[in-house]
Each structure stands twice: as structure tokens, then as C-alpha cells.
Amino acid sequence: MTTQRTQVAIIGAGPSGLLLGQLLHKAGIDNIVLERQTGAYVLGRIRAGVLEQTTCALLDEAGVGERMHAEGLVHGGYELCFGGARHRIDLHGLTGGKRVTVYGQTEVTRDLMAARASAGLTTVYGAKDVALHDFDGAAPSVTYTLNGEPHSVVCDFIAGCDGYHGVSRASVPPKALSIYEKVYQFGWLGVLADTPPVSHELIYSNHERGFALCSMRSATRTRYYVQCPLHDKVEQWSDAAFWDELRRRLDPQAAESLVTGPSIEKSIAPLRSFVAEPMRFGSLFLAGDAAHIVPPTGAKGLNLAAADVRFLSRALIEYYGERSRAGIDHYSEKCLRRIWKAERFSWWFTGLTHKFPETGAIGQKLQRAELDYLVSSRAASTAMAENYVGLPFEA
Numbered sequence: 001m002t003t004q005r006t007q008v009a010i011i012g013a014g015p016s017g018l019l020l021g022q023l024l025h026k027a028g029i030d031n032i033v034l035e036r037q038t039g040a041y042v043l044g045r046i047r048a049g050v051l052e053q054t055t056c057a058l059l060d061e062a063g064v065g066e067r068m069h070a071e072g073l074v075h076g077g078y079e080l081c082f083g084g085a086r087h088r089i090d091l092h093g094l095t096g097g098k099r100v101t102v103y104g105q106t107e108v109t110r111d112l113m114a115a116r117a118s119a120g121l122t123t124v125y126g127a128k129d130v131a132l133h134d135f136d137g138a139a140p141s142v143t144y145t146l147n148g149e150p151h152s153v154v155c156d157f158i159a160g161c162d163g164y165h166g167v168s169r170a171s172v173p174p175k176a177l178s179i180y181e182k183v184y185q186f187g188w189l190g191v192l193a194d195t196p197p198v199s200h201e202l203i204y205s206n207h208e209r210g211f212a213l214c215s216m217r218s219a220t221r222t223r224y225y226v227q228c229p230l231h232d233k234v235e236q237w238s239d240a241a242f243w244d245e246l247r248r249r250l251d252p253q254a255a256e257s258l259v260t261g262p263s264i265e266k267s268i269a270p271l272r273s274f275v276a277e278p279m280r281f282g283s284l285f286l287a288g289d290a291a292h293i294v295p296p297t298g299a300k301g302l303n304l305a306a307a308d309v310r311f312l313s314r315a316l317i318e319y320y321g322e323r324s325r326a327g328i329d330h331y332s333e334k335c336l337r338r339i340w341k342a343e344r345f346s347w348w349f350t351g352l353t354h355k356f357p358e359t360g361a362i363g364q365k366l367q368r369a370e371l372d373y374l375v376s377s378r379a380a381s382t383a384m385a386e387n388y389v390g391l392p393f394e395a
């Protein structure tokens, strides 16, 4: 058994783990990242696309914002499409000047991986059988195997950044956790294509056939989604079937100007609202999808993960710098106040834009009434806009 020593052992090399590792490194705090997949596999997962300003600021703080500023698309609004027409939500005007940046999670992860490698920090890819030990005691450690060889990491703290299916939350005794979960009875079929965007901003569409979203990764690469039955298999959807269904769910002008092409990635994601409370167990801290999941409608998943990492990195820097436990003792409650507001917004936005057969014809009528109210009321649009760009952090 090879034994390594570090201050913080980070499980997971997704955006949460890599961003935490970078912020800790810049503060002089030693850390090791253990990731069960290869780096290429992690980069191959197509996920989030919209960054809040606070997330961009955190990436700058981590020293990885250069390409995001050079290649990211700054958006001051998006459009809601319903009843055959589009209505712009003026994020910039309604929030005193805030915007969002369209820059794929894959690129964020790539930038973080590059920074970690150039700093010569330890990231173990292909770490199998990761197990957490004594995180509620005085000698926390993490064991794993690499190419069949056993390894141990002795540490002060463990950051569980290993996502919804990770080992960290699963290592907590069930009686110590309160789980809140809602599973939606539909999924998102997503397509990535090298085609020009149908519009210069995102379009969220409420249609009687189901939800659709027109997003993008650059001026030449698009990301589209249509709501699909929960048990559909991606093999059932040819590219032609996807483009036809997307067209049907858009207004005539967008349907007409949609440029189609071969999918370079196509996948179906389930939707759920999920929170595990609390997020700290002794020297184990959960961050990102390990602790919470939102339906992607509100573009909150990655941004919530970044917010957790902001709180956790500051708490650990305070601990090592001032030997103060205040930040780590309040980590969970501070994260959860923000998480639940984002859960609510994501649940509300999903309820407003997706088709729910169980609510019948009156359900669609009520959705249409709320959409009409939303685009005709500055107060209602402002409430939507301030949640979408990201609520201010509490002091």
C-alpha cells in the first residue's frame, strides 16, 4: 500500500473538484484529486452551457478565465417562445446590468484540467474502489486502487465532488442524511451540432407537443434540446426525427431559419430535483451534484456547484490561515440557503415550460396565462431575470 499525505483529498475531477483544487492551490493548500474515469471521458460528457457572472468571477479568481472571456458569448437576454411568437426577457435591463456567459462546461473543465496540469498538481485518473475512512473521526483518509495497486491518502479534509452517483454521499450513514427528491416523468433529448445558432440568444419554448430549448456553444456550434418521454432511448431518435420535432416546437420564423446538420453528440438526460442535507459530516464536505441536482431548465446545476466551491474554498482557506472553524461550521447552512432558492427557480421554470399530461388541458391554459402575465409584467419578468442571472451571495 502506497501512502500519500495531503491537506484536502478531493473526490471527482468534474468542475466542482477541479475548481476547488485550483482555488486551494492558489491559496497554498495542498490537495489531491481522485477521479475514477479518464480525463478524456470527463471531457466527453456534454452538459452545462450557461455561466452566471459570479461563476465567471470565480473562474477568474482561479486563474482560468482567459479563454472564457475570449471565446465565451456574453448574453444580455433570452427569448420565451409560446403561442407561435417569441418574447424577449431583457436580463441586462431588468437586473441593473447583469448578463450571463455561454461557455460550455466541457471548456470550463478543459481549462481547469490544463491549469492543474501546468501547476504540476496530483490528479489520479482511473482511481478505482475509492473509499472514505474515519471522516467523522480524527484521522480521515481515502483509499483507492490504481491499475490494481492499493493506495491510501491521509488528509485533514475530504471534499466529495463526485456527483450524484458518487461514493461520498453514499459513504454517509443514511440516518444522518435527509433526502428531498422529485423525479420528472420526462427527459431532455440533447443534440450537439456544428451548425450556426437559430438565433443570437437562447430560446426556451413552451409548446403543446413539449418543451424545446435552442442554445449554443459558439457561433458555429449549437446545442438543442427537446422534451421526450422518460423511457425513450436515444437510438429511437434519428437526426431527421430530432430536427423535425424541434422545428414543430418553434415559432414559424425560427422554424424557417433553423439550420440542421449531423449530430456530433446526442443523448437523453433524466430530470430531477434533489437535495441531500446536511452537506458536511465531520471532515467530509459534499459539493456540487454530490449534494444536489436541479432540472437543467434554469441553467443552475454548474452554477450551484461553483457557489458551493466558493463557500468551501473560503472556509478551508480561513481554517488554514486563521485556524478558524467558523466557515466550515457554517458551510452547509450557507450553501443550502442558496441551493433551495435555485431548486425553487429550476422547478418553477420547468413547470412553466414543459408539457405535463397529468395536468390536462387546464394545465396548459394555466401555463399560457402565466407566460402571458410574465412577459407583460415588469415585476414578474424582473423576478425571473434576477433568478436566471444568479441571486447575489449573502454577506
Ligand code: FAS
Pocket (backbone or CB within 6 Å): 011, 012, 013, 014, 015, 016, 017, 034, 035, 036, 037, 042, 046, 047, 048, 049, 050, 105, 127, 130, 161, 162, 163, 164, 165, 166, 167, 168, 268, 269, 270, 287, 288, 289, 290, 296, 298, 299, 300, 301, 302, 303, 305
Ligand atoms: P460531475 O458529475 O460533473 O463530476 C463528478 C465527477 O466525479 C465525475 O467526473 C465522476 O466521474 C467522478 N466520480 C463519480 N464517482 C466517483 C468515484 N467513486 N470515485 C472517483 N470519482 C468519481 N447543468 C446546467 O447548468 N445546464 C445543463 O444543461 C446541464 N445538463 C446536464 C446534463 C446531464 C446529463 C447531467 C448529468 C448534468 C447536467 N447539468 C447541467 C448539471 C451538470 O452541469 C452539473 O451541475 C455539473 O456537472 C456538476 O459538476 P460536479 O459537481 O463536478 O459533478
Ligand code: PHB
Pocket (backbone or CB within 6 Å): 047, 048, 049, 050, 202, 213, 215, 216, 223, 296, 297, 298, 299, 300
Ligand atoms: C445548454 O446550453 O446546454 C443549456 C443552456 C441553458 C439551459 C440548459 C442547458 O437552461
